[in-house]
Amino acid sequence: MAVYTDVTAEELSAHLARYDIGELLSFKGIAEGVENTNFLLHTTGGSFILTLYEKRVDPADLPFFIGLMEHLAARGLTCPQPVRMKDGATLGELAGRPAAIVTFLDGMWIRRPQVHHCAAVGRALAQLHLAGQGFALTRVNALSVPGWRPLAERAGARADTVAPGLAATIAAELDHCERSWPKSLPTGVIHADLFNDNVFFLHDQLSGLIDFYFACNDILAYDLAICLNAWCFSADFEFDFAKGSAMIAAYQAVRPLSGDETAALPLLARGSALRFLLTRLVDWLYVPPGAVVTPKDPIEYLKKLRFHQKVASPTEYGLA
Amino acid sequence: MAVYTDVTAEELSAHLARYDIGELLSFKGIAEGVENTNFLLHTTGGSFILTLYEKRVDPADLPFFIGLMEHLAARGLTCPQPVRMKDGATLGELAGRPAAIVTFLDGMWIRRPQVHHCAAVGRALAQLHLAGQGFALTRVNALSVPGWRPLAERAGARADTVAPGLAATIAAELDHCERSWPKSLPTGVIHADLFNDNVFFLHDQLSGLIDFYFACNDILAYDLAICLNAWCFSADFEFDFAKGSAMIAAYQAVRPLSGDETAALPLLARGSALRFLLTRLVDWLYVPPGAVVTPKDPIEYLKKLRFHQKVASPTEYGLA
Numbered sequence: 001m002a003v004y005t006d007v008t009a010e011e012l013s014a015h016l017a018r019y020d021i022g023e024l025l026s027f028k029g030i031a032e033g034v035e036n037t038n039f040l041l042h043t044t045g046g047s048f049i050l051t052l053y054e055k056r057v058d059p060a061d062l063p064f065f066i067g068l069m070e071h072l073a074a075r076g077l078t079c080p081q082p083v084r085m086k087d088g089a090t091l092g093e094l095a096g097r098p099a100a101i102v103t104f105l106d107g108m109w110i111r112r113p114q115v116h117h118c119a120a121v122g123r124a125l126a127q128l129h130l131a132g133q134g135f136a137l138t139r140v141n142a143l144s145v146p147g148w149r150p151l152a153e154r155a156g157a158r159a160d161t162v163a164p165g166l167a168a169t170i171a172a173e174l175d176h177c178e179r180s181w182p183k184s185l186p187t188g189v190i191h192a193d194l195f196n197d198n199v200f201f202l203h204d205q206l207s208g209l210i211d212f213y214f215a216c217n218d219i220l221a222y223d224l225a226i227c228l229n230a231w232c233f234s235a236d237f238e239f240d241f242a243k244g245s246a247m248i249a250a251y252q253a254v255r256p257l258s259g260d261e262t263a264a265l266p267l268l269a270r271g272s273a274l275r276f277l278l279t280r281l282v283d284w285l286y287v288p289p290g291a292v293v294t295p296k297d298p299i300e301y302l303k304k305l306r307f308h309q310k311v312a313s314p315t316e317y318g319l320a
Numbered sequence: 321m322a323v324y325t326d327v328t329a330e331e332l333s334a335h336l337a338r339y340d341i342g343e344l345l346s347f348k349g350i351a352e353g354v355e356n357t358n359f360l361l362h363t364t365g366g367s368f369i370l371t372l373y374e375k376r377v378d379p380a381d382l383p384f385f386i387g388l389m390e391h392l393a394a395r396g397l398t399c400p401q402p403v404r405m406k407d408g409a410t411l412g413e414l415a416g417r418p419a420a421i422v423t424f425l426d427g428m429w430i431r432r433p434q435v436h437h438c439a440a441v442g443r444a445l446a447q448l449h450l451a452g453q454g455f456a457l458t459r460v461n462a463l464s465v466p467g468w469r470p471l472a473e474r475a476g477a478r479a480d481t482v483a484p485g486l487a488a489t490i491a492a493e494l495d496h497c498e499r500s501w502p503k504s505l506p507t508g509v510i511h512a513d514l515f516n517d518n519v520f521f522l523h524d525q526l527s528g529l530i531d532f533y534f535a536c537n538d539i540l541a542y543d544l545a546i547c548l549n550a551w552c553f554s555a556d557f558e559f560d561f562a563k564g565s566a567m568i569a570a571y572q573a574v575r576p577l578s579g580d581e582t583a584a585l586p587l588l589a590r591g592s593a594l595r596f597l598l599t600r601l602v603d604w605l606y607v608p609p610g611a612v613v614t615p616k617d618p619i620e621y622l623k624k625l626r627f628h629q630k631v632a633s634p635t636e637y638g639l640a
Contacts, residue, residue, distance in 0.1 A: 008431040008432075009428035009429065009430060009431065009521075010430075010431060010432070012428075023523075024428065025426040025427070025522065026424075026425075026426050026427060026428060026520075027428065028348070028350040028351070028352060028360055029350060029351035029352070030348040030349060030350055030351065030360070031348070031349035031350065031351060032348060032349070040348055040350070040360060042367070042426065047362070104346075105346075106345040106346050106362065107345070107346060108329035108332075108344065108346060108347065109329065110329060110330075111328040111329065111330060112328075112330070200346075201329075202345065203343075
C-alpha cells in the first residue's frame with residue numbers, strides 16, 4: 001500500500017481543468033504500487049488513475065514510461081493509456097510531484113494462476129515485444145548484469161544471515177552470468193516486471209498489463225525468462241512444466257524464438273532468478289525505518305535459481 | 321491509509337455471488353478509514369464500498385451501525401446504503417472478517433471549509449438527528465463523560481510531556497464536566513465524529529455523510545458541539561464566529577434548539593473538546609509499534625478547550 005503524497009480536492013480539481021476528462025466526482029488513494037502514489041478518480045468522463053511519481057522514480061525516465069504506454073496502446077496492447085492535456089502534454093505536476101493520468105483498466109490480478117493464465121501471459125508478452133518495435137525512446141536496464149555486482153556487494157557477507165552459504169552461491173552465480181551472458185540475442189522493449197499483480201484478468205481472459213515502471217531495452221527472451229520465474233513455479237517453488245510449456249508455446253505462436261534464444265533460455269532464467277534474488281535480498285537486509293511495505297522473501301528466488309542451475313536442456317522448460 | 325486485510329479476486333468473486341450487484345470488474349484497496357479495511361469495487365451494477373471490520377470494531381455493534389445507515393438512507397439522508405444479499409442479510413464474512421457492502425457516494429471532502437460549508441454541515445446534522453428518530457437499536461456512547469476518566473488516567477502524568485500543566489488542566493476540566501454535565505437534554509442518534517473527512521461535497525453542495533462507526537445515542541446538541549469544534553475554528557485554532565453562527569443557524573432552521581440546549585452549549589463544547597483532547601492524547605502517548613497511521617496532535621483540542629472555558633454566554637457562538 002502506498003499513498004505517500006496527499007492531494008486535496010481543491011488542488012486536484014484545479015489540476016483537472018487542464019484535461020478534457022469531465023468534472024471530478026470522487027478520488028480515492030489506492031493501495032497499489034510500492035514506488036508511487038496512485039489515486040482512482042471518478043469523473044463525469046469515466047474512471048482514471050492519477051499517478052504521482054515519488055522520489056524513487058527518476059523524472060528523466062518518465063517520458064520513456066509514458067511514451068511507451070502511449071505507443072503500446074496505439075498498437076492495440078491493452079495497457080493504461082496516458083491521457084493528454086488540452087495542450088497535448090501527458091506529464092504535469094501536482095502536489096510538487098510529476099503527475100500523469102492514465103485510463104482505468106478493468107480486471108483483477110490472479111493469486112493462483114492456472115495453466116491457461118500462464119499461456120495468456122506468454123501471448124501478451126510476445127504481443128508487447130512486437131508492439132514495442134519502433135518506439136523511438138530507449139532506456140538502459142539498470143537491473144541487468146552490470147547492475148547485479150553492486151547489489152551483491154551491498155548484501156555482502158550479510159547474505160549468509162538469510163541462508164547459510166548464500167554469499168558464496170551469489171558470488172559463483174554472478175561470475176557465471178557475467179562470463180556467459182549472451183551478447184547477440186534480439187533486443188527490444190521489455191516489461192521486465194510482469195509479475196502476477198501486473199496482469200489483469202476478467203472472465204478468465206487477460207484484460208490488461210500494467211506498471212511499466214521497470215520497462216527498458218534488453219534481450220527479449222530475458223523478459224520471457226522473468227515470466228517463467230514469476231508465473232510457472234508451484235507454491236513450494238517447484239517448476240511447473242505444464243505452465244512453463246504453455247507459456248512458451250503461447251509466446252512462440254506470436255513471436256517464435258530463434259535457435260539462439262532457445263539455447264540461451266536456461267542461462268537467462270538463471271540470470272533472472274539472480275536479479276530478483278539480489279534485489280529482494282538487499283530490500284530484506286536494509287528495510288528502511290518506518291517502512292510500510294513488507295519486503296518479499298528472497299529465499300523464493302534462491303530456490304528457483306537452484307532449479308535453473310540443474311537444467312541441462314531447454315526442453316526441461318517445455319521447449320520443443 | 322489502511323488495508324489491513326488482503327482479499328483475493330477469487331475470494332471476492334465468490335463472495336459477490338451472494339449479492340445481486342452484477343459481476344466484479346475491479347477492486348482496489350483504498351486508503352480511507354483508520355479502523356477498517358475498505359475496497360472500492362466496480363461491478364457491472366456500479367460502484368460500491370466493501371468494508372472488512374477489523375478488530376478495533378466490536379462485532380456486537382455492527383447491527384447498530386449497518387442498521388442505522390439503512391434507516392437514515394430510507395429517510396432521505398445521503399449516506400452509504402448497505403446492500404442486501406439475496407437472502408436479505410447485510411452483514412457477511414470475508415477473509416475471516418465481518419464484511420458489508422455499501423453504495424458508493426460521489427463527492428470529496430473539503431480541506432479548508434468556508435462559511436457555506438459549515439452551514440451545510442449544520443443543516444445535514446439536524447436532518448440526521450430528525451431522521452434518526454424511530455431507529456429501534458441503541459448504542460451507548462463509550463466516549464461520553466463516564467469514558468473520559470479512564471482515558472485521563474491512562475495518560476496520567478505523561479500528559480505534561482505534551483504540554484506543561486496539561487495533566488492538571490485535564491483533571492480540573494474532567495471534574496467540572498462530571499459535576500455539571502446536563503442530565504435532561506433531548507437525546508437521540510448522534511454521528512459523534514462528523515469531521516471534515518466524513519462529509520462529502522460536490523459542486524460545493526453537501527453530497528453525503530459517511531463513517532457512522534462512532535454513532536451512538538447521546539445528547540443531540542453534543543453532536544452540534546462536536547461539529548463546532550471540528551469545523552468552526554481557524555487554522556490557528558481561533559473560533560470563527562461567522563462559521564459557527566452559520567452552522568448553528570442552519571441547524572436551527574431544521575431543528576430549533578430548546579432554551580436548555582442553548583444554555584448548555586458552552587459546556588457541551590468544553591466536553592467535546594475534552595473528549596477529543598483525551599483520545600488524541602492517549603493515541604499520541606501510546607503509538608503502537610509499526611503503526612502506519614500518524615496520530616493527530618492533541619494540542620489543537622487543548623487550544624479549543626481554552627476558548628470554550630472563557631465563553632461567558634452562548635451568544636459568543638452566534639446563538640441568537
